[in-house]
Amino acid sequence: MEWRQSTIRPEPDRGGCLAAGGWLASGFQCEHGRPMSASPAQPSDGTVRQPPLDTRYLVETPEGIDLVLHPAGLVPRALAFAVDLMVRGLILLLAFLLLGQFGELGMGLASLTFFLVTWWYMVLFEVLNQGRSPGKQLLGLQVLHDDGTPVGWAASLTRNLLRVVDLLPFGYSLGILSCLAHPAFKRLGDLAAGTLVVYRERAQPRPSLPEVAAQPLPFALQADERRALLAFAERQAGLSTGRRRELAGILAGPLQVPEAQAEARLLGIARELMGPS
Amino acid sequence: MKQNAFERRHQAEWQAFARQLDALEHGKAGPDSRQFPAAYRRLCRQLALAEQRGYGSRLVEQLQQLALRGHRQFYRHRSHLGARCIGFLLGGFPRLVREEWRLVLAASLLFYASLFGMGLLVYLFPELVYSLLTPEQVAQMEAMYDPDVSRLGRFGERSSAADWMMFGYYVMHNFGIAFQTFASGLLFGLGSLFFLLVNGLSIGAVAGHLSGIGYTDTFWPFVIGHGAFELTAITFSGAAGLKLGWALFAPGRLTRGEALRQAAACSVRLVAGVLLLLLVAAFVEAYWSSMTLPGAPLKYAVGVLFWGLVAAYFLLAGRTRHAPD
Numbered sequence: 001m002e003w004r005q006s007t008i009r010p011e012p013d014r015g016g017c018l019a020a021g022g023w024l025a026s027g028f029q030c031e032h033g034r035p036m037s038a039s040p041a042q043p044s045d046g047t048v049r050q051p052p053l054d055t056r057y058l059v060e061t062p063e064g065i066d067l068v069l070h071p072a073g074l075v076p077r078a079l080a081f082a083v084d085l086m087v088r089g090l091i092l093l094l095a096f097l098l099l100g101q102f103g104e105l106g107m108g109l110a111s112l113t114f115f116l117v118t119w120w121y122m123v124l125f126e127v128l129n130q131g132r133s134p135g136k137q138l139l140g141l142q143v144l145h146d147d148g149t150p151v152g153w154a155a156s157l158t159r160n161l162l163r164v165v166d167l168l169p170f171g172y173s174l175g176i177l178s179c180l181a182h183p184a185f186k187r188l189g190d191l192a193a194g195t196l197v198v199y200r201e202r203a204q205p206r207p208s209l210p211e212v213a214a215q216p217l218p219f220a221l222q223a224d225e226r227r228a229l230l231a232f233a234e235r236q237a238g239l240s241t242g243r244r245r246e247l248a249g250i251l252a253g254p255l256q257v258p259e260a261q262a263e264a265r266l267l268g269i270a271r272e273l274m275g276p277s
Numbered sequence: 278m279k280q281n282a283f284e285r286r287h288q289a290e291w292q293a294f295a296r297q298l299d300a301l302e303h304g305k306a307g308p309d310s311r312q313f314p315a316a317y318r319r320l321c322r323q324l325a326l327a328e329q330r331g332y333g334s335r336l337v338e339q340l341q342q343l344a345l346r347g348h349r350q351f352y353r354h355r356s357h358l359g360a361r362c363i364g365f366l367l368g369g370f371p372r373l374v375r376e377e378w379r380l381v382l383a384a385s386l387l388f389y390a391s392l393f394g395m396g397l398l399v400y401l402f403p404e405l406v407y408s409l410l411t412p413e414q415v416a417q418m419e420a421m422y423d424p425d426v427s428r429l430g431r432f433g434e435r436s437s438a439a440d441w442m443m444f445g446y447y448v449m450h451n452f453g454i455a456f457q458t459f460a461s462g463l464l465f466g467l468g469s470l471f472f473l474l475v476n477g478l479s480i481g482a483v484a485g486h487l488s489g490i491g492y493t494d495t496f497w498p499f500v501i502g503h504g505a506f507e508l509t510a511i512t513f514s515g516a517a518g519l520k521l522g523w524a525l526f527a528p529g530r531l532t533r534g535e536a537l538r539q540a541a542a543c544s545v546r547l548v549a550g551v552l553l554l555l556l557v558a559a560f561v562e563a564y565w566s567s568m569t570l571p572g573a574p575l576k577y578a579v580g581v582l583f584w585g586l587v588a589a590y591f592l593l594a595g596r597t598r599h600a601p602d
Contacts, residue, residue: 063321065328067345104442111445115452130302148345149352158545164460165468188463191534192521192541201342207335223331230280230333274333275279 057184057196059148067148070199071184074176076139077197083135088117119160126156132200140202146194155193162189207234214276215268218255226273233270236263280332287323294320294343301350317347368595370550375591377516377547380523384473384515388508391477392484399485406486409479418483422495444563451507451555455514459548462515466522473515480508498573501580502566505587506558514551517544 052058059067095113099106125133131143131151143151143159166175166187175187184196210233221229236244248263257265278286294316297309324340374381399406406415454476461468487496520540528536561583571579 061321061344061348063318063344065321065324065344067348068341069345108441108443108445111442111449115445115449119452119456144349147352148348149354150349152354153358154542154545154549157548158541161456161545161548162460162463162541164457165463168464192463192537193545194538194542201345203342204335204338221331223329226331227334230331234333234335273280275281277281 055183055185057198059146061148069144069148069196072139072141072197072199073185074179076141076199077179077185078172080133080135080139080141083138084122084133085135087134088121091117091121122160122163123153123156126151126160127153136197140200141197142200144196144198146196151195155195158193159189159195162192163187165189207237209233209270209274210236210267212264212267212271214271215265217269217272221273229266229270230273233267236267278330280327280330280336283323283327283330283332284336290316290319291340291343294347298343298346298350302346313347314351317344317351320344320347365546365549366553369546370553371591371594373543373546373550374513377520377543380516380519381513384469384519385512387470388473388477388512388515391474392481392508395478395481396485396488399482400489403486403489406482409482415486418487419490419492422487422492422499424492424495440563440567443567444559447559447562448555451510451559452552455510455551455555456548458511459514459518459521459544459551462518462521462544463525464522465525466519469515469518469522472518473512476511494573498576498580499566501577502583503558503562505580505583506554506561509587509591510551510554510558513547513554517547517551520544520547 055071055073057069057071059069061067092114095117096110099110099113102109122133126143129137132141136142143156145151145155163175166172166178166189168174175189178191179185179187182191186196190196232247239247244263245259248266249259251266252259252262255262255265293309297313297316300306301310301313320340320343324337324344327337327340395409410418454472458469458472458476461472484496484500487493521537521544524536524540525533531539565579566576
């Protein structure tokens with residue numbers, strides 16, 4: 001979790017509680033979602049989307065929602081490539097052992113196999129297996145078009161043919177540099193093909209809110225403040241006691257409770273926000 | 278509406294949607310697939326509502342994941358690959374080549390100029406061949422086209438059963454060169470220029486040398502047939518690479534990234550055409566060019582026919598966009 005103290009901005013016109021609420025919210029924003037705007041000129045009512053602070057990649061769809069993609073960085077992609085390299089080596093080894101016994105016909109078939117495995121292994125898997133070569137599947141990665149749709153023949157062929165350039169001048173140097181420099185970790189082939197390697201979405205376990213009695217809201221809350229409170233309640237099981245107290249203590253002033261009771265009060269308010277279950 | 282009430286109201290719907298997605302992701306259109314677009318739009322609306330009302334991130338993330346999977350199914354680029362291939366073969370490919378005639382011309386000029394220039398130079402000054410090829414390579418070439426052997430090409434003295442081996446070898450070798458020529462165009466076109474030049478020079482050197490030492494009757498009938506497809510394919514892959522380089526060099530009114538993406542979408546189609554040409558070339562090279570049974574005149578005639586076919590295809594095919602009534 002990333003705490004950005006620099007985003008605290010005292011706001012005389014809206015009172016200290018909002019500033020503190022924004023502060024709590026901004027603490028969660030790296031994982032939770034949209035960066036909070038605390039400037040009075042742009043009220044953060046939850047509808048104004050700003051570029052995220054982390055590496056999440058937003059794709060706006062015709063339905064008026066944002067798809068949230070998580071581009072994969074250099075290390076998982078390199079690992080996936082290493083796995084694919086081993087799989088390919090294994091296929092070739094088996095093919096040569098098997099076809100080597102058929103003389104010249106076998107030699108021809110072996111060269112064809114070599115050609116297929118060298119140039120088409122990635123393309124075939126990516127197009128026919130929902131953007132996943134075996135290595136990517138193992139590491140939970142997937143290739144998509146920039147607009148979030150599954151990768152097609154043209155884009156997959158482009159990104160895999162241009163892999164030759166990423167390999168230059170030695171050991172994937174250009175690809176690594178491009179991957180490290182790009183906000184969505186694209187290598188040159190991805191840039192040209194308009195593709196993106198992302199983590200596949202995983203089902204999140206349902207967090208359990210602590211069983212406390214609901215408490216009424218002390219004052220009306222903005223959408224982002226509600227989100228921050230709920231995020232605190234959903235994640236409190238993963239935080240240490242001291243950390244929870246410290247986080248909740250920030251809001252002790254606006255809530256007008258002693259610091260020791262702030263946590264219970266916050267959880268109670270979160271209960272109220274969720275409504276009767 | 279409180280979050281729990283919202284979830285209770287829509288939970289069943291979301292579960293049904295997830296089941297539908299599971300079916301679609303496994304390639305099965307479930308019985309309720311007709312309702313899928315409507316269900317997807319409803320889900321998007323619910324996601325927007327959940328975000329606007331400031332519901333907890335766990336619920337919002339769950340809906341986002343469903344929306345992402347729905348989007349992937351709904352906007353999948355589904356097309357009839359076979360129909361598209363046939364359309365590309367009948368009209369799309371020649372049209373594309375004519376559209377990119379400047380780059381094709383530039384690549385062809387570079388390639389053929391270096392080929393014929395080097396060929397002429399080596400023919401006139403035979404020792405020049407050793408500036409490009411090692412003596413072993415020259416000796417190997419000479420052995421391949423020795424007029425005394427009955428089957429030509431690499432691994433000269435082979436049986437017809439070995440045609441398969443040759444086919445595999447030619448596919449691997451030629452596709453490698455073509456792909457390299459294309460991909461290295463990403464380096465501002467320099468790579469494509471380099472490979473066009475080097476291939477032109479070395480083919481020219483071999484041709485000039487073999488003509489110089491009087492192997493004309495074996496070399497030229499051998500190469501003229503598949504050369505129509507192979508050399509054309511190499512110039513086209515060079516043109517595709519130059520297109521990438523040109524987009525980076527002079528992106529026009531687009532950003533370089535956008536220009537590169539558009540150029541790549543176009544040039545990858547050119548490369549798909551190159552694949553077809555090379556496949557034909559490999560067949561011709563393995564099964565027709567290597568035969569010595571047909572005499573040289575017949576081979577020249579067929580070679581000219583192939584060149585004429587290739588020229589006619591790229592100049593004339595696909596001129597009418599619609600099928601005639």
